Amino acid sequence: MLNKIFEILKIISLSKLTRIIIFSLFVIFLTLGLFESLLLSPEDYIQSDAVRIMYVHVPAAWISLGIFSFIAFLSLGIFIFKNKNFVIIAKSFAPSGLVFNLIALVTGSIWGKPTWGTWWAWDPRITSMLVLFLFYILYIASWRLFENDKAAKISSLVAITGFVNVPIIKFSVDWWASLHQPSSVKILSETTIHSSMLTPLLLMTAAFALFSVLIFLMKYNIELIKIKTKGLDRL
């Protein structure tokens, strides 16, 4: 069952058509998202137009958190199933996760200046996001510093350890006094954000998710080619 899924993933990642479709969808969603977030969505009654930064900051933070959680989940799979495909998938998701984390930190800092009057504060959520960024760096660095099998084990340990930080990021606004407001978009209970703001937020999230899938497929393709090139030497 697992091998079948990996085989399908291989074919999908190697297909140029898949990448073209995902890229086209990304462009469509990004165009709609930018149009909605910069032109159609209303300004906030307190933050005025500065609120528009939310449409890049929040999706970037969501995606970077989601990707790291997925990497940690796959890393656990590496130890349980001893399947190399988990390693390649986890490794291929890391670059886009890191970039989204960087976007969340920088756009958050840009948003902080007009709303809080400062570029940086050691607020629990900002600090825990910075810790996540460091875990991403450690994860990627471990692939560069160690050889294949050792790198897979060490990077997996980094991801699993770093996952402890994920609930801290999520609940930091509830546990400690924070400059951040509690979440407005909820899965289990009623969302408190107006639809005029929720629409661009969801469109941008979809665009960002598609971009991360596109980068993942390209990176996965690179890893497969590397393995296949090595395989040619062994013939």
Next chain:
Amino acid sequence: MIELLLMNGYGLFVWSAFAFTLINFFTLYIIINRQLVKENKKFELKFNHLEKIKYKEAYKQRTNQVLVSSNAAQKI
């Protein structure tokens, strides 16, 4: 138009946040795409220089078939 740029005095913050995001997207895409082209070329070069028997053996693998065909398509 000027109103859109100024955004009630927050234009510099809003536009720089969006620009930073898009620049990062573009840079990451370019870096990964370059790596992909480089690895594709490496594979193609090795594959085309295999001895006939090894070439046949390598071509039996499905992933290699897809890679060879996609590289050929990219040449077109």
